[in-house]
Amino acid sequence: MESLKILYLYPDILELYGDYGNIQVLKYRLEKRNFICTIDRYSIGDDAPNFQDYDIVFAGGGADNEQSILATDLIKYKENIKLAVKSGTFFLLICGAYQLFGKYYKDSNGNTTPGLEIFPYYTASNPDKKKRCIGNIVIEATLNEKKTKVIGFENHGGQTFDVFSPFGNVLCGNGNKFGDKYEGFFLDNVIATYLHGPLLSKNPDVADYIIKYCLERKYNREFKLQDLNDEFENLCRKQLLDKFLNK
Amino acid sequence: MINYLTIFFIKILNIILKLFGKNGGNILGKMALKFNKNIFSHFKVNCPVIAVTATNGKTSTNNCIKYTLSNAGFKVVSNVEGNNMDTGILSTLLKNCTISGKIKADFLCFEVDESYVPIIFKSFRLDALIVLNFFRDQLDRNGEVETLILKIYDFLKTYNGNLILNNDDPNVSRLGKANPNNKKVYYFSVEKYKYATETMKEAGEGKFCPFCKTKLVYEYYQYSHIGKFKCPNCGYGDNKIYKYAYNINLEKRCFDVDGITYSIPGNNIYTIYNHLAVLAVCSLYNIDTEIVLKSFKDFSLNNGRSEEMLIKNCKSIINLAKNPTGANVSIRMLNENETKKDMLFVLNDNLADGKDVSWIWDINFDKLNNVDRIVTSGTRAYDIAIRIKTAGFDENKIFPFLDMESALEKLYETSNIKYIIANYTALQPTRAALKKFNN
Numbered sequence: 001m002e003s004l005k006i007l008y009l010y011p012d013i014l015e016l017y018g019d020y021g022n023i024q025v026l027k028y029r030l031e032k033r034n035f036i037c038t039i040d041r042y043s044i045g046d047d048a049p050n051f052q053d054y055d056i057v058f059a060g061g062g063a064d065n066e067q068s069i070l071a072t073d074l075i076k077y078k079e080n081i082k083l084a085v086k087s088g089t090f091f092l093l094i095c096g097a098y099q100l101f102g103k104y105y106k107d108s109n110g111n112t113t114p115g116l117e118i119f120p121y122y123t124a125s126n127p128d129k130k131k132r133c134i135g136n137i138v139i140e141a142t143l144n145e146k147k148t149k150v151i152g153f154e155n156h157g158g159q160t161f162d163v164f165s166p167f168g169n170v171l172c173g174n175g176n177k178f179g180d181k182y183e184g185f186f187l188d189n190v191i192a193t194y195l196h197g198p199l200l201s202k203n204p205d206v207a208d209y210i211i212k213y214c215l216e217r218k219y220n221r222e223f224k225l226q227d228l229n230d231e232f233e234n235l236c237r238k239q240l241l242d243k244f245l246n247k
Numbered sequence: 248m249i250n251y252l253t254i255f256f257i258k259i260l261n262i263i264l265k266l267f268g269k270n271g272g273n274i275l276g277k278m279a280l281k282f283n284k285n286i287f288s289h290f291k292v293n294c295p296v297i298a299v300t301a302t303n304g305k306t307s308t309n310n311c312i313k314y315t316l317s318n319a320g321f322k323v324v325s326n327v328e329g330n331n332m333d334t335g336i337l338s339t340l341l342k343n344c345t346i347s348g349k350i351k352a353d354f355l356c357f358e359v360d361e362s363y364v365p366i367i368f369k370s371f372r373l374d375a376l377i378v379l380n381f382f383r384d385q386l387d388r389n390g391e392v393e394t395l396i397l398k399i400y401d402f403l404k405t406y407n408g409n410l411i412l413n414n415d416d417p418n419v420s421r422l423g424k425a426n427p428n429n430k431k432v433y434y435f436s437v438e439k440y441k442y443a444t445e446t447m448k449e450a451g452e453g454k455f456c457p458f459c460k461t462k463l464v465y466e467y468y469q470y471s472h473i474g475k476f477k478c479p480n481c482g483y484g485d486n487k488i489y490k491y492a493y494n495i496n497l498e499k500r501c502f503d504v505d506g507i508t509y510s511i512p513g514n515n516i517y518t519i520y521n522h523l524a525v526l527a528v529c530s531l532y533n534i535d536t537e538i539v540l541k542s543f544k545d546f547s548l549n550n551g552r553s554e555e556m557l558i559k560n561c562k563s564i565i566n567l568a569k570n571p572t573g574a575n576v577s578i579r580m581l582n583e584n585e586t587k588k589d590m591l592f593v594l595n596d597n598l599a600d601g602k603d604v605s606w607i608w609d610i611n612f613d614k615l616n617n618v619d620r621i622v623t624s625g626t627r628a629y630d631i632a633i634r635i636k637t638a639g640f641d642e643n644k645i646f647p648f649l650d651m652e653s654a655l656e657k658l659y660e661t662s663n664i665k666y667i668i669a670n671y672t673a674l675q676p677t678r679a680a681l682k683k684f685n686n
């Protein structure tokens with residue numbers, strides 16, 4: 001039986017906005033199709049993981065003050081992570097993790113925390129700390145040449161600049177910056193985004209894109225994913241797209 | 248002069264509102280603050296002022312204090328309806344003061360929103376502050392819980408009154424160190440209960456020592472991050488306990504403190520914490536034990552806090568859950584009951600609920616105990632249905648309905664016990680709909 005291995009980074013720190021739900025959705029959609037899904041966790045103090053051993057690496061958003069603690073830890077694996085990205089391991093990075101993978105993060109006092117420098121964007125906090133991009137957001141992404149609307153909730157003070165390849169066009173909400181046209185960062189094997197929700201819970205197309213990509217990469221053949229009963233997801237999407245886009 | 252005029256005007260306004268059958272809510276306070284932003288310092292209070300703050304359990308605890316003190320024969324002024332921001336508390340004061348700002352009462356007791364503790368009590372005397380817990384709550388509205396705690400910590404640096412703290416919440420008991428000169432810090436703690444776990448079962452906050460950032464070590468978790476913890480590095484967590492509850496018996500709904508058995512109407516662990524806090528207050532103000540015993544036995548809020556209703560001859564237990572911990576303790580209650588049951592989860596995303604519903608992924612829906620069917624409703628009925636499905640509950644036994652009437656019809660198709668969980672703005676409409684459905 002085919003299987004996928006997920007590495008869940010800092011589950012005890014990056015766990016603020018229910019982002020773990022993304023892993024639960026991946027596991028659910030894999031197991032419903034009789035694939036095996038294993039989840040390994042890594043946090044500060046654990047043995048060093050080999051990122052290239054994994055099909056999917058996941059990290060979410062956390063509290064601001066705790067994020068800097070882990071930045072110094074994660075940077076130890078910079079080279080290993082770079083190799084994994086290059087070799088095609090899928091990276092799903094939400095919010096704080098999205099920022100960490102960039103060049104740096106500049107806070108409101110002008111202090112700069114270095115990022116992993118895996119991707120060329122950078123993030124600067126808004127000078128007015130009280131102003132954050134908060135609210136429902138819908139973007140349009142193109143996955144395997146198919147357009148799909150992606151629904152989520154954004155809550156970030158950081159404004160991300162120099163994204164050469166965004167995840168999607170903003171249909172409602174802010175995106176990478178206040179009132180931006182674009183949201184997130186995308187490569188075939190990377191989705192980095194501010195969308196909570198959790199992201200995959202309301203966007204089965206995105207979840208299945210990741211699953212298909214990972215299976216095909218690992219087994220080097222085409223996979224046609226079996227349809228699942230997405231009745232609730234479809235009802236939810238219809239309701240929310242009506243509500244958010246027609247206001 | 249301006250103060251007299253303000254109070255005079257507000258009093259007249261209150262009479263007018265009453266004539267139109269309105270309760271006023273926060274309006275009186277809002278108006279008064281507009282006239283005079285220093286109005287809080289104008290009141291003349293000669294009795295003890297008690298405040299309860301927490302993420303969860305403020306209303307129940309405050310009402311229980313008011314009930315017990317009233318039973319002891321005292322005149323108590325309190326914001327029992329739960330208007331717990333500056334404007335709500337101000338409204339309560341204005342309704343109960345003389346034209347010169349004097350408040351005739353034996354006790355003032357308030358529930359206070361966490362973020363308003365420093366704001367209100369910087370210019371209003373406070374004699375006892377009770378802090379029950381801090382959990383993540385509506386992050387899009389309130390921000391991170393740490394910010395909130397630090398504000399209260401700062402306020403407490405110069406506070407010298409009674410401070411009654413839950414020793415089992417690392418985010419609460421740390422407040423006892425804010426002012427080393429305050430000798431009136433009292434901790435309460437609850438003995439490990441039957442369903443306590445060795446690992447954290449539900450999302451929680453208490454992971455790192457607030458003083459040295461070392462990972463805290465827990466002996467057990469009662470629920471969420473509430474439990475017996477200690478910092479292996481600096482020893483934080485060891486406090487002298489003022490009131491300790493033991494022999495926790497949820498079936499018989501009772502617990503012991505200082506050799507006396509207290510019975511309460513609720514059968515869940517967090518209610519015991521709330522009552523223990525009340526008990527600590529009563530002990531500090533020398534309330535007769537007999538009166539406390541009787542008050543605890545009789546007190547019930549019947550306002551969607553573990554409220555039991557009989558709907559179409561079905562026992563129905565309705566509980567408010569405005570954040571993950573609120574929901575998780577409701578799920579705990581349901582799992583601790585072995586009988587076959589149905590669940591209704593009503594989830595709204597109105598402004599007061601927080602627009603972000605991703606907190607439902609912090610609710611532990613794994614391995615629900617003998618739950619037959621789940622109905623969901625509210626403005627985000629589908630979101631919660633997806634959540635529950637993903638946790639492994641049979642999707643053919645989940646029934647989402649945006650409208651409440653259809654949801655209730657589905658729910659009461661069977662005679663199973665009903666556990667009903669509703670978030671903030673969903674609670675009262677759900678209660679009203681249940682009553683209507685029953686008739």
Ligand SMILES: [Zn+2]
Binds near residue numbers: 456458460479480482
């Ligand atoms: Zn410590």
